[in-house]
Amino acid sequence: MEKIESRKKWYLENKRTQSICGGYAFGFLQLILTQNMIKKIRRVKAASFALCLVFFIGSCSDQARVDNSFVIATYDDVKDWDPATAFSLEVLPMSNMYEPLLWYDAGTKPGKFLPGLATSYSKSSDGLTWKFNLRNDVSFHDGTKFNAEAVKFVVERNKKLNGGASYIWSAVDQIVINSPYQITFTLSSPVPFDKIVSSQYGAWMYSSSISDVSKDSLLNGYGSGTGPYRLKKWVRNKYILLEKFDKYWRGWNKGDHFKSVIIKVVSESSTRLQMIDRGLADYAILIPVQLLKTFENNPDVTVSYFHSWTNEFYLLNTKKHPTDNIWFRRAIASSLDRKTLVKHIYKDTADEAKGLIPQNIPLFQEPDSLLKFDLDMARHYLEKSKINLTNTKTDFSFVSTYEEYRLTAFMLLDNLRKLGVALDLKPGLWSTNWDKAKKLETAPNIISMAWWPTVSSPSDWFFALYHTQENPLFNLSHYSNTVVDSLTQKAWKLESIDPGTAREIYKELQDILIDDCVVVPAVDIKIPSVRKSNIDGFKNNPAYSTVFVYDLSKN
Amino acid sequence: MFRYFINRLVLMVLIMLIVSSVTFFIVRWLPGDPVSLWVGDHPTKDQLEVARENLGFNKPVYKQYLSFLKNICTLDLGISLRTRQPVMLELSNRFSSTFELVLFSMLIAFLIGFPMGLISALKINTLYDYFIRGLGYIGLSLPVFWLGMILQLIFFGVLHWLPLQGRYAGFSFLDTQLTFNSGFLLIDSFFSGEWSLFFDGLKHIILPALTMSLGVLGVVLRTTRSAMMDTMNEPFFKTYRSYGFKHGEIIRKSAYKNTLVPVSTVIGLSFGLMLGGTFLVESIFDWPGLGQFSVLSILTSDFPAIIGVTLLYTATYVIINFLIDIFYALVDPRIHQ
Amino acid sequence: MHLLILEFINNMKIFLQNLFLKKSALSGFVFLCGLLFLSVFIPFISPYEQDIYGAVHFETAGQPPSFSHWFGTDTAGRDMLTITIRAGFYSLKVAFGVVFFSVLIGVPIGMFAGVASKRIDEIIMRITDGFLAFPPLILPIAITAALGPSLNNVIIGISISWFPWYVRIARSQALIISSLDYVSISRSMGAGKLHVIKTHILPNSVSPILTQATIDAGYAILTAAGISFIGLGAQHPDVEWGLLITQSRAQFINHWWEVFFPGIFILLTVASFNIIGDELRNTTNEKRLNSG
């Protein structure tokens, strides 16, 4: 970093003198011109031409990038720096600043747990007591040592704050420190604790120095974890600068690591794409599918699609006319043509949904009775529903900023129109749609949803989306079925003890929900990763929607 | 003169009051519950309750209105629900970017519009005059957002000369130390010698400024033309002509003052039009200004932000008109009484 | 009341006579009539009439202008020519709707303010100033968002934020005319305020209001397109020029035709309204001159 500093200082000094005399010259020229400007229009034309010339020459010398830094262009800024409660885009910087006790590698089938800050772990037969052996050679960015004490502090603080994803620790009953580097958790119920500990939200280990940091500094830039990079500078809505943490316990000798990570906020997707094209960024996030087409044949930009645990589906409101009628719901379910979706709308950047949960999530098993696209069948269902179609109004609320949702809505509207069903589209931003869907009187009949797990287990879908809730948060189809509730609890508890039966139960759950036709599955999203071709070391791990810069290197 | 100044001021405050109350109540009808915006993506129920509590949305409306008025006097516009920053902070750093864009567009609009209006007034009913009036018509009926997209299409899509959107290229802003920080990117970078940032900023501002100024060009053209024609038909023109003065001389020596009055109305009018235009142009060009901020706030029914930005817009609008009235009074002695 | 209708017909007669004199105004008028006629009958003429009601053909999506699709197709495969022309119908509906409501609300208030006592006049004027202090686009957008996005709400939104202009015009007309001799004489013969408005002020202010209305019709289309562009105006399957342009924003760099044609139609329609409005303003001035 020092080299960059000195070069900049020199560059600055002479630049200021350069600009001042430039300013004078320009002013002087302006003065002569205005005097006889009125008489001679010709001279003005000459001056303005000269100005344009200077302007174009000046713009060709683009700003060369400071080397050996990995630049990520993202679409929005971080909202909350407290690792306990951060629950959205913060994953990107935090996954490079903090580390969990265990990593979950979902890239291979079935997923397995890799040691993180815990070298090994064991669980009791009844799945209630878990013992972790921790590494003894790790220290936080602020210098404090990492030990069992720190882990206990993190879990207890998360439980107390009860913000963001900290509800995942709710099953923890008691924490016992056996020795400085060994810790035992006793749970109130046999939940798969290894999955919780390796979650991408709320499971980062951070230094206890967070307690003496004031509340608002948490709001404007704080970070002290054990990860490879530490927070150097954050300018709100502009960029985050992470630099190498020299005393990182894994060391820096495995190949040509990046010295710093820059996460830049560029809200417009086409500009993010342009930055990669012109070498100003190495990695871009959330690029709409349509724009990717322009980079198909560009050698120095690689676009690859990773399987992810995000799926998109449409919840049907089971309490509001006309979707309270099961046959009407089945008619809608069989009017969604998933093949056209994948082929024309998502243009092969997504797989056809096989069930209610993503097909490549562990413990997934395909349900047997998913409704196929068949308009005649749909017409048959409509007759059975015995609903007078002329004056019924079905409203469909979807997120207006996604092109894929809009085109799907168009397709659904066209198919239903052929059946005589009038669909009333209500595009809006997610927060407005979601708020309306929660209250029954303002809820739409159909609402677009995308979901990804906090903890890498299918139960996340069933708990959040289909579990009975009096005033629903995400159960936007206002569905309640005691059988589904009990089966979900059962499967969740069996996951770590008896994964086989858990898989069976999850399949049975999907079949029940399909029979009740509460949801119309659409696609499982493949996340496009757009990056410079000369960087390798990318590994596809759907459990973490981020990029681990430590593993990357420039070839 | 002083009394005129005072009751104009009182009028201004009165209008600001009316505007703020009207916005306050319209905003209450906006769909969507503001609290959900505040809490973020996956909150739990009690988090929602806590947020509603400290944001004060559970109090009856008139109480909220009273506290709202009290806050306005202390310029505390509350916290934006979407970005969780104080609205005042959000507005201040966005105001400079919008103001810079509007001033730049004003410059272009007047550099092109004023001379053309002048020439078309001097050479009445020639081909040139018809061409300019035609341009005026097109200018008046241009949909600003469509024009922006067409310019993007030409200059970014086909010619690749200018960037598509944004206020400065991704990277260049990172390592520059701006010695001169007035919020105006172009001026700061110019005086602190950041040539690449300056040219980059210039390249980024060209398209949005061109869109905005073409939108207003029609108005500038027509008003300058009619202003010049009116001044030339003033009776005192005939007197000066009878003393051997030519058109140009009369305007330069005496009639320039008369043209200033209608021209200042054009400035006020086009400023207002441009403020309206920022809504659309800023969302097309992703310009981090007030227009984009207000559109987003309205879509997400972010109450404090909407009220704040509306007040700021109206304040600027009213102050501009106020300054123009004062300018009238200074130029035209007849208005004194 | 018959006087008012008579006056309106008479005004239309003069309006048409003058139009045929001036070439430019005639072209504007012909364009608007053509657009209205075509947009009403396009469902029966065009082979792709189902596109208007929401039909989508993804296999033919995003094709440039060709023989089968003169204006090409949009991202959902709909024929741009058919939906752009049909969108004309909705835009004209907005134009006339806004003008109708603004005049309906604004003119009576303005007339009343012009004739009423100084104090009432002052109050009305201050409230209109309050309304007009809003920068151009904020009020319509806020009202439309509050009422919920739909084309009819756009009409209501724009009318509410624009009727103060008509209050001003009507008031100034009322003040000018009530200062004229024939109103003094009629008042000296015992005419009340209502009679004066009905027989003298309204018939004489038809042309200035008509002129402003024609020009405002053009601006209403522009504002409505802007509001739809933000997403608060017309919703699919309705077709409106602003909506068509917004829907093409994701791909407009590669699909120029999706953006170009709706925009051109907005430009031509608004320009026709402006041209006709200007001719009207010139003729009314002349008429007032030669008869004054």
Place this chain on the structure above:
Amino acid sequence: MGDILYKIKDLEIKSCSEDGHLVILDKINLNIKKGEKLGLIGETGSGKSMLGSALMGLVPRGCFVSGGAISHYFDSFTSTSSLRGVKVSMISQDPMQSLNPLQTIETQFSIILMKRFGYNKNKANEHILKWIQKVYLHEVPGILDRYPHQLSGGQMQRVMIALAMSVDPEFIIADEITTGLDANIKIGILNLLFSLQKDLEISVLLISHDLISVQKYCDRIAVLKSGKIIEVADTKTIINKTDDKYTKTFRRLPNRTPKQKPENNSEPILYVKDLYKTYGSNKDTVSALNGVTLEIYKGETLGVIGESGSGKTTLVKTTLNILERDSGDMILRTNINESNLTKPSRKIGAVFQDSMGSLNPRMGVYDILREPLILKGVKEPKTIKTKIMGMLDKVHLGLSLSQSFPYQLSGGQRQRVAIARALMLDPRILILDEPTSALDIYTQEKILDLLKEIQTQNNLSFIFISHDLGVVSEISDRIAVLYKGNIIESGKTNDVFINPSHDYTKKLIDSNAWMDKNANI
């Protein structure tokens, strides 16, 4: 008489508008001699101002010289445009509009002098001061740094004269310099112009429509009628021996003696007792009427003479009760009762000047006449039709006119419709505010005859208000002179005319020279 300054040889000027070319000046032949005082008189619209502008080479936009030529004999100058402001200067009609309202007198004066003589700032100021003294404006405090709107009409015209003289031209064109000015100021301006003219031996072209003031100052007069010069002769011949009918009318020698009404001392039908009316908000109020008292007797015409700004419009509106008066009462005596009017009464009708404002342009004649009946509440169409037709007859208008619109009628016809409308409600009193001033002399006479006829038929009483002494004296039995909001004199017509007591009335009569004793008529 010295050599010739200008020789105008069959000059022709046309104006081009949409509907073809309009001839403004047709075959003008006129020579202007050096040091001569030439008068040019003609009705408004006869093209006399156009001739003035043509001499300056300043034909207004939209008109062009289609024939003939103007040749001038100033020594070394070639084109007429180079003469302007050096050898020739002009004083135009409306003094308040002649200078830029946004600049002070001094700046504009010095701009012109600097261009003319190339003076620097203070040399020009010196020159200005000299000329301001010459036009007796030096006692006006701070005259130089005032704006045009801060001076009165008379003062501004003096400034324009000073300006015109200061460039020491050889020829001055004075185009209608006194119209719109008050009578007593008018004489002052002309005396000043011609006294300066005598000292500097400049030749002057005085353009006016008022023969009386022209014949006092000019030695030769040219008469212009709709674009043609019908007569050029020295003043004596024009005044006495000419036989051309058109020129005669200028002198308005009414041979009608005022009719003497038998004295009737019964109660006045309308008694207006000290009427007060002020305008303006609290601080700066303008008192339009302060204590006006008038009596109007049955079947009699009261003539009220008032110049612009004397408060006559306010008087009309307050008597009609469409304008609220501050104080004073208005007693109307009809045969049955006696009431103090506060609301407009149908007993008082009104006819205004008809500058196109007294008839609603959007209403046909039938509707105009129908309106009073509707207000009265007459319902069924038959009686309305007969009443209207009868009234059209009464005012000698063809029944076919009932369908036409005001702009299709001539000035006289429009005024007849206005009179008919006033009579629809059978009023007892008619208030006539300048009914004939906008008409040409022929129609004026016809309308006055109609009014007299109606007066005798319906035994109406008139209040005839005008600034034109000739017309007022002809029709009214008694006269009241209104000056700055109060009646300074009233009495029988002859008494007031023969020995006016107030000196303002003397000046008024003198400037109209109707019965000027020293004129050798």
